[in-house]
Amino acid sequence: MIEFTNWDILRNLLLAARWTIALSLTAFIGGTIVGLLLTAMRLSGRRPLQWLVRGYVELFQGTPLLMQLFLVFFGLSLLGFDISAWAAAAFALTFFTSAFLTEIWRGCIDTLPRGQWEASRCLGLNFKQTLSRVILPQAVRVALAPTVGFSVQVVKGTALASIIGFVELTKAGTMLNNATFEPFKIFAMVALIYFALCYPLSLASQRLEKKFNGSR
Amino acid sequence: MALVNIDQVHKYYGDLHVLKGIDLKIDAGEVVSIIGRSGSGKSTLLRCMNGLEAYQHGGIVVDNKEVSSDEKQVRLLARSVGMVFQSFNLFPHLTVGENIMLAPKLVLKLSSKEARALAEDKLDKVGLAEKIDEYPDCLSGGQQQRVAIARALAMSPKVLLCDEITSALDPELVGEVLRVLEQLASEGMTLVLVTHEMNFARDVGDRVVFMHMGKVWESGPAKEVFENPTTPELKSFINAVL
């Protein structure tokens, strides 16, 4: 058996945590882009598009993330696409994130008074102008805190990618434990690293909430 | 042809028949007050006049433009018809000046400089020139409503629709908004006001339209209508509010 010092363990975990961060960022950025598209579709006033968005959101909110991950990973390989664990995880987490962000943003946009849309319409602004100059600037202020808050769920969600064999923080912890048989020590370290990633995010979310609550 | 032509307009909300064959013509420069009980269809009529609400039968033509709630048509109409709301509906994330400049820049394609000059001019008109760089929530309700009027005027509408624009204000702030309307009226602006300010309707308005159960129940020159109401419904309405 190989001897691992505490430092070796920590170093390996931190190296693996880079992949956790990379996966989180990818999912969050991808999810934001897809979420914005879905939000625009939802607001377009076209019924079929709205149904599509509704269905998408319900689908990804109503099934476990793990199943989404399995379906993307195994499903695409069944269809003959050779997909890496990384790509599968990135896609699944992007879908998952976009669905939840779309729903969060729906709430934020719906809290804006209907009069904001009507006033814009009476002034002759078109849909895109109304969205970009009137609705989104206000919605962003409201949405910032819950959006950053949700990023914590994305970071924790990446742990599931370990199950399809992607070596991120959790998978690295499992592998190190198989070599050292010190589960408590190793998983405590893993948990601490997750905490170090997530805590600043939830702190930021709380700050943002205070800052924008009730003010313009 | 009159500036506003409303011809046999019917409007339904689902099964609810809200406007039951409205006929109304408004000439340029006229000040028309629409009065009536709650639920008689005053707001609905006003909102049909600029396409905010769709109507099902009849026709409305304003400034030679067919009114419909079609997205493109509404935008075209915005150049002829301005609207001021009871709840101001200013954009809270923009300054007073930016509120006024937004549509002239985006819709009329004015340069920033031209739009700024326009905003200064319109704010001056409503007596708020010094507030141009404030945010709406730093202003009183009366001041916010005057900004909303300036914002509508910046699109140089042919007719300004006002839906109970003093109803949300503290009593001591009503006067400053009415004075702005009075000044606009004296300058020849066409105004259509849904209002509970009966004194204003009588003294400043040219014509009063009394709506009842989705119909124009009675209408005529302002003073006449108040002094000699012919229908019992208007008589009882006037007695109740005056």
Ligand SMILES: Nc1ncnc2c1ncn2[C@@H]1O[C@H](COP(=O)(O)OP(=O)(O)OP(=O)(O)O)[C@@H](O)[C@H]1O
């Ligand atoms: N969006 C809507 N959906 C369904 N019914 C509506 C809607 N808006 C108004 N109504 C109904 O239409 C009728 C006329 O409403 P409207 O707002 O035009 O009345 P109003 O004369 O402006 O009343 P008020 O003095 O209270 O403002 C009312 O019975 C009202 O309940």
Ligand SMILES: [Mg+2]
């Ligand atoms: Mg009304």
